[in-house]
Amino acid sequence: MTTRDISTEVLIVGAGLGGVAAALAAADRGARVVLTEEFPWIGGQLTSQAVPPDEHPWVESFGVTARYRALRDGIRDVYRRRYPLTDGARAKGELNPGAGWVSKLCHEPKIAVGVLEEMLAPYRSNGSVRLLERMRPVGATTDGDAVTSVTLDSETGEPSITVHADYVIDATETGELLPLTGTAYVTGFESRTDTGEPSAPEQAQPDNVQALSVCFAVEHVDGDNTIERPENYDFWREYTPAAWQGNRMLSWTAPNPRTLEIDTRAFEPNPGDDALAVDADQSRNAGDKNLWYFRRIAARDLFEPGFYDSDICLVNWPSIDYFLAPVLDASRDVELEHYAKARQLSLSMLYWMQTEAPRADGGTGFPGLRLRPDVMGSSDGLAQAPYHRESRRIRALTTITENDVSYAVRGDAGATRYADSVGVGMYRVDLHPSTGGDTYIDVASTPFEIPLGALIPQRTTNLLAANKNIGTTHITNGCYRLHPVEWNIGEAAGHLAAYCLDQKTTPHVVHADVTRLSDYQAELDAAGVERHWPEGRTFAY
Missing domain, CATH: 3.50.50.60 (FAD/NAD(P)-binding domain)
Incomplete structure (x- = not known):
């Protein structure tokens, strides 16, 4: 060429x-x-x-540029012009289409x-x-x-x-x-010697890099939508990172970021919560107790009845954080190899949710969970790019x-x-x-x-x-x-x-x-x- x-x-x-x-x-x-x-x-x-968008609590009033505010306004405008919102949702000035707790604009x-x-x-x-x-x-x-x-x-x-x-x-x-x-x-x-930071280690650790994640979106509908068992499922099913203190990573448990104690979160698809009342402000409420609506990106109750069969839930949780090895400065082949493993982790989490996850009613598995490739713009339902x-x-x-x-x-x-x-x-x-x-x-x-x-x-x-x-x-x-x-x-x-x-x-x-x-x-x-x-x-x- x-x-x-x-x-x-x-x-x-x-x-x-x-x-x-x-x-x-x-x-x-x-x-x-x-x-x-x-x-x-x-x-x-x-x-x-x-x-x-991860944003600060005052984003609706100040603390961002005019162009960024235009982006946010433009997103809301699309929903108001093109989507069949309920009257209450349409009238809400700070419309949050997903009613997610992580952001005022999911x-x-x-x-x-x-x-x-x-x-x-x-x-x-x-x-x-x-x-x-x-x-x-x-x-x-x-x-x-x-x-x-x-x-x-x-x-x-x-x-x-x-x-x-x-x-x-x-x-x-x-x-x-x-x-x-x-x-x-x-x-x-x-190193702490280089920066004077209280949280830095004594020695520099150039290969110690935060996890990357491959996100995906799911809905919950009738039927069995269980994906094919991922190739690396057995590995990820048994994986117990040190930070999880003996618990499996594929679970509803994970360290609390602030206390480091192990938290067990709930997962209840389409909970029928009051989506209009959601006030996403992580300075007051982390909002992650029910993982379904933590990063929900479409709350069906904000739209006319029947428009959505289900909420759409965005999965970006600790259980899909990939930290087996760094990819910065790795060869392209090694980099792609780890991206493939990160995708396997995400698919394994989905398969676990569909087949083994404990439910509040005492049963196991949510086979009604279905990937939304159209929402991700991809063929397999995973995000197009890893989140670094x-x-x-x-x-x-x-x-x-x-x-x-x-x-x-x-x-x-x-x-x-x-x-x-x-x-x-x-x-x-x-x-x-x-x-x-x-x-x-x-x-x-x-x-x-x-x-x-x-x-x-x-x-x-x-x-x-x-x-x-x-x-x-x-x-x-x-x-x-x-x-x-x-x-x-x-x-x-x-x-x-x-x-x-x-x-x-x-x-x-x-x-x-x-x-x-x-x-x-x-x-x-x-x-x-x-x-x-x-x-x-x-x-x-």
């Missing part, structure tokens, strides 16, 4: 939430953009990974795909954004400390493409451009540590306030069991800011981070990895690339020059990027 060559001003690799936000910001400011995506759907963790992932595509449509139509679909980065060229091109292979057998660009934004889920471009990065746990909680992370101008966000450390002083802030976020430090055998690490945090220096590598001059690959540590990644924060990071990166093109400068200069930094931040303010929390917003959850 021959390799085609194209040129652009800004190349954004990865069309997850950070990548799409970067493309919108850069194009809106006048830059020419090439945006690439490996999987069939754009949107990353919200869509191809099928993870409902919804089917394909709805978000459509809204994201609509947001990009004007820029694709006028040619300022070109989307290269089903392309994965495999190589790069550099000139000194600058990236000059990135080569992408097609997932569908089309010719490879080499994109030459003035600025390159790594919005991939695992920081895939960092090793390809020679950009310095870290993986796994840093952790990425390679750039060695950045600024590294955010536990001491910058922990409520136990900062108290009522609040999180560190940055002169170069380009946005805000809020979430607990929520680290899942990891490949090094660790159990959960859960640290209460305060509302935090996103420093520009965390997006800029120490050395590489024209590459920006726009996903979970910014300058956090293993620990602070646990609160900077969520949907609205990723979007904010991407939006700031895309705007910065376009600003630098227009002003004929570089990110390092903008970061160091007070006048240029102020000009750039003023543009973010005008675009609806909130860079500081309201005064007094220092409490934690």
Whole structure:
């Protein structure tokens, strides 16, 4: 196959939430953009990974960018315009179509795909954004400390493409451009000596990375929908990780993230709860006692009778966390091997639920559980892409540590306030069991800011981070990895690339020059990027 060559001003690799936000910001400011995506759907963790948005309790009022709010409003608008909602659901201002307890906006992932595509449509139509679909980065060229091109292979057998660009934004889920471009990065746990973090180990553990998960959606209907017994079912059925304290992973039991005590959760399909009364606020109620409605993405009682045969339940639970081995920096063959094993784990959990899971009535198994491939946009009913909680992370101008966000450390002083802030976020430090055998690490945090220096590598001059690959540590990644924060990071990166093109400068200069930094931040303010929390917003959850 021959390799085609194209040129652009800004190349954004990865069309997850950070990548799409970067493309919108850069194009809106006048830059020419090439945006690439490996999987069939754009949107990353919200869509191809099928993870409902993890957001802070005040998301309906403040603490996200104007563009992210437009995404949320667009999702609700689709339901109001196109779905047969009940009168009560239609009148509810903060409509939560799934009435899930994990988020104030649980919804089917394909709805978000459509809204994201609509947001990009004007820029694709006028040619300022070109989307290269089903392309994965495999190589790069550099000139000194600058990236000059990135080569992408097609997932569908089309010719490879080499994109030459003035600025390159790594919005991939695992920081895939960092090793390809020679950009310095870290993986796994840093040592306490390096970061001074109370929760860090004494020695660095670069291969100790959070679990990844392959999510799936099910409904519960009449009949026997039991899948074929998964090939690796016997292994997973008997698997008892140390964190589970002698209990099997395929069960309703798992460690409580905050206490580490073993909790036993309920599972009751279509419980007939008051879906309109659900008030998703994890600072007050974790909402995971009945796993059915924890991440429910369609609550049938919010729609006209008979429209849905069943609720739709999104499975993203501890029992599908895959942590047998890290995949960052593994060969492609090994990486795909572990993805296949993670898929086997998810299918094994489903098979266990269908055949062996204890029921409240004393019976076993829920054979009525049925996969929804149409909801996942896949042939097998599993999410198109694995949900990575952790990425390679750039060695950045600024590294955010536990001491910058922990409520136990900062108290009522609040999180560190940055002169170069380009946005805000809020979430607990929520680290899942990891490949090094660790159990959960859960640290209460305060509302935090996103420093520009965390997006800029120490050395590489024209590459920006726009996903979970910014300058956090293993620990602070646990609160900077969520949907609205990723979007904010991407939006700031895309705007910065376009600003630098227009002003004929570089990110390092903008970061160091007070006048240029102020000009750039003023543009973010005008675009609806909130860079500081309201005064007094220092409490934690």
